[in-house]
Amino acid sequence: MLKGFRDFILRGNVIELATAVIIGTAFTAIVNAISDNIINPLIAAVGSPDVGGLGFRIRPDVEATFLDFGAVITAAINFLIVAAVVYFVIIMPMNKLNELRKRGAAEEDVPPTQEELLAEIRDLLAKGAQDVVPDQRLEGGPATGIDPNYPPRH
DSSP states (O other): OHHHHHHHHHSHHHHHHHHHHHHHHHHHHHHHHHIIIIIHHHHHHHSBGGGTBSEEESSTTOGGGEEEHHHHHHHHHHHHHHHHHHIIIIIHHHHHHHHHHHHHHHHSOOOOOHHHHHHHHHHHHHHOSTTOOOOTTSTTSOSSSOOTTOSOOO
16 A cells, blocks of 8 residues: 555656646746736726725725726736746747657667567578578577577587
């Protein structure tokens, strides 16, 4: 049971996900500071400062009926900033890395399979052993085909 848990934790995706959560949490503080100190004052400048931003009250005498479009716009801008940073800092580099790994795996020489070797041996035996030159892959093999004088007769 512990071995399975260890394998799960050490798998690359879990570690990458944990790293992304930590970075995302730290980055959220930066985005909130930008929105609270830069974006919200700009939105409040468009609206009137005494009502708290861009919006209006449905009933002028009830403060709870204020529709704050500025908060919605700020949340949308925060989302776009976080999504762009996550995409350009985490997703794009990971996609490039995976693409390079796949390219590297495809370029490696793949040794012949057992079926391919057996088919080659079958074809060589069918052709006849006299005019067969040994394959370069079979180092230490006989220099020529079958020696008709072996084993020696006494």
